Amino acid sequence: MKFIDEIKARAKQDVKTIVLPETRDKRTLIAAAQVLKEGTAKIVMVGDEEKIKDGAHWLDVELDGITVVNPETSPKLDEYVNLLYELRKKKGMTLESAREQLLNNYIMFGVMMVKCKDADGMVAGCCHATADVLRPSLQILKTAPGTELVSGFFILDVPNCEYGEHGTFLFADCGLNQDPNAEEMAAIAHSSSKSFRNLVGGNPIIAMLSHSTKGSAKHPLVDKVVEATRIAHEKYPQLVIDGELQTDAAIVPEVAKSKAPGSEVAGKANVLVFPNLDCGNISYKLVQRLAKAEAYGPMLQGLSSPVNDLSRGCSAEDITGVIALTAVQAQLQ
């Protein structure tokens, strides 16, 4: 079975409620209708019911069974305003600015729904930049206990690919931490191993990627990856992890034999940890577009409740997949 079909089957076993705040985007409406048909989640949409109905009519999609919450008429508005104010008053939030944000920023409203357990998770980002989705999520939901930092990953399902977990890979960080230090890179590897086990299901085999394999190049950029690998071994001895490795040494067995003989990771990696966000974001888009891989994310790991972002270049089908993945993350909470 395809990776995403397995996730959808899991999502159906214990149906969770996912809030979608970007109801002015037609891909959100199409994805919501598809989720209703597939039964992978209950959907709450933030917005104006009449406009959503008009959109559904115009797109010829069926949205019966969806709950619509309009911040202007929501009986929960005052509760959310007070809680948002309490959570952020030390950062300068006033009651007036909390109300103004909750009425005008549907992403913030969706995050507060998750915070108050009126939804199990949120998916947004098809028409907002990542920073606009992540900032309220990080500010309100915060890092989960026992996790060092929140990071962003993609699951890539590459067709006709013998590498990774039958062509499925986890790439991190592709969405959040722009220039992680060695300690942060090690923490990203740790979170990625948990996400891989939880969502893909096989044993995570983690490569810490670089432009160098085992000392083939010398540079402070390489030193960071070597140090991150050392920290990961020390702090998380249970991980199957190695670095620094180039991508070919990490995933191609024949190349691994010559570049990194004796490595338990080289040639077998299914989790790829990138040295910075340029590498992670550029790489996932290349694999998605050139290898025609299915790309789900950027999903968040290490956040206290499931919120996941999307690329503005996503399709309705991608949103449907991320909703199912979010529902499975919610089951695991």
Ligand SMILES: CC(C)(COP(=O)(O)OP(=O)(O)OC[C@H]1O[C@@H](n2cnc3c(N)ncnc32)[C@H](O)[C@@H]1OP(=O)(O)O)[C@@H](O)C(=O)NCCC(=O)NCCS
């Ligand atoms: C996410 C992002 C917006 C946060 O940066 P920022 O706006 O400068 O915000 P700050 O550093 O002030 O952080 C905001 C809050 O998030 C928290 N935070 C930031 N990064 C975090 C992380 N990795 N893990 C946990 N919390 C984090 C901060 O502690 C802060 O909390 P506080 O306000 O309660 O003190 C920024 O890292 C970013 O733009 N990342 C890249 C996003 C992107 O464009 N990706 C490419 C496309 S996918």
Ligand SMILES: CC(=O)OP(=O)(O)O
């Ligand atoms: C993940 C990502 O790159 O998001 P966007 O394409 O919206 O910038």
